[in-house]
Amino acid sequence: MTSAKYRIFLIPLVTVLIMASSVLAMLLFGYRNIEEVKEVFSNRIWIALLNAILTVAIFYFVVKWFNKKFDWNKNWALRFVLDAGLVIVHSYIGMTFIDLLFEFGLFGHDPKSASKEFLYIIPIAMDTLFLVLIELIMGMEEKDKLAIKIACLEKEQINTKYSALKEQxxxxxxxxxxxxxxxxxxxxxxxxxxxxxxxxxxxxxxxxxxxxxxxxxxxxxxxxxxxxxxxxxxxxxxxxxxxxxxxxxxxxxxxxxxxxxxxxxxxxxxxxxxxxxxxxxxxxxxxxxxxxxxxxxxxxxxxxxxxxxxxxxxxxxxxxxxxxxxxxxxxxxxxxxxxxxxxx
Known part of the structure; x- marks a missing residue:
């Protein structure tokens, strides 16, 4: 059984499954041929996976810090703004970095056919999905910890009551x-x-x-x-x-x-x-x-x-x-x- 502490790093694997499903759909509906799919996988799969791992790691530690300093229960409006800002800033930095790689020719040709708005909307959507999943998993972890804590308290309470009567x-x-x-x-x-x-x-x-x-x-x-x-x-x-x-x-x-x-x-x-x-x-x-x-x-x-x-x-x-x-x-x-x- 995977430890709850490391459950969050399964998200990059979800990214790979999403990409694999997309490629399979392209093949089935004839949007791509097998040669084009091979080229996409060889050029982009490792970049997507690395990006997903880095995004999850960054978001995990930032959200963990947010949970300590700006709890949802105490100030949900501020927390919403901070989470939204995190997604926008991270997406902008990431896409700006990718644009630079295109300019230096590391990714081949710059995809001029795609609009800049479209290029930024996709990372924002993906980052939002990652953030929601991370918040959900961390919320589940906190719930599990609370349940364990309550169970321990109940056990301790029973032991204390018995010990108190026995000793007194x-x-x-x-x-x-x-x-x-x-x-x-x-x-x-x-x-x-x-x-x-x-x-x-x-x-x-x-x-x-x-x-x-x-x-x-x-x-x-x-x-x-x-x-x-x-x-x-x-x-x-x-x-x-x-x-x-x-x-x-x-x-x-x-x-x-x-x-x-x-x-x-x-x-x-x-x-x-x-x-x-x-x-x-x-x-x-x-x-x-x-x-x-x-x-x-x-x-x-x-x-x-x-x-x-x-x-x-x-x-x-x-x-x-x-x-x-x-x-x-x-x-x-x-x-x-x-x-x-x-x-x-």
């Missing part, structure tokens, strides 16, 4: 929090009540976003505050956190993004009263910045980096700037891009 309802996480709740009930009823509310909010959020691709930043921050509060109850002085996002961010984010980063920070670092783990979330320029202190565990957890890879792939499929992960002095920093608000 992990029995270790559930057991640890129930253990904390059990001790709080005997120590402080009010604290236990607050803990239950945070615990319920955490799981309610996971179930609510199960059918959504994106959530508002406010929703994600409300969730992560409850989630962090659960860890604060569990580790007490061994864990400190700060969510410093004061301004309203009218943006969206893939659900459970912050949870993944918090979970990774706790998974790979020591959390103790002697060495408290500090984590912060703050607003940046069209992004959230998540930082945590680096204090590796003595017995290091095996890291597959699957969570990070899934997060990066999710952003790549959404066509957005990718998250950044880096270490600076004793801090691990993650920059999470925010997405423009759209219908989910």
């Amino acid at each position: 309802l992990d029995h270790h996480f559930l057991f640890n929090n129930l253990s904390v709740l059990s001790s709080l009930i005997y120590e402080d009823v009010n604290k236990a009540d607050h803990f239950i509310q945070d615990f319920a909010s955490t799981y309610r959020y996971v179930l609510q976003i199960n059918q959504r691709n994106l959530v508002s930043v406010e929703e994600e921050l409300d969730f992560i505050n409850n989630y962090l509060h659960l860890y604060k109850f569990r580790f007490e002085e061994g864990f400190e956190y700060k969510v410093n996002v004061k301004k309203k961010l009218d943006c969206q984010i893939p659900p459970l993004t912050l949870q993944l980063l918090v979970e990774n920070a706790i998974k790979h670092n020591m959390v103790s009263r002697k060495h408290p783990l500090t984590l912060s979330i703050e607003a940046g320029d069209k992004c959230l910045i998540v930082k945590n202190t680096i204090q590796p565990k003595k017995e290091k957890e095996i890291s597959t980096k699957k969570g990070q890879e899934n997060l990066i792939e999710k952003y790549r499929l959404l066509g957005n700037r990718l998250p950044e992960f880096r270490e600076e002095t004793n801090e691990y920093i993650v920059i999470v891009p925010l997405l423009k608000k759209q219908d989910d």
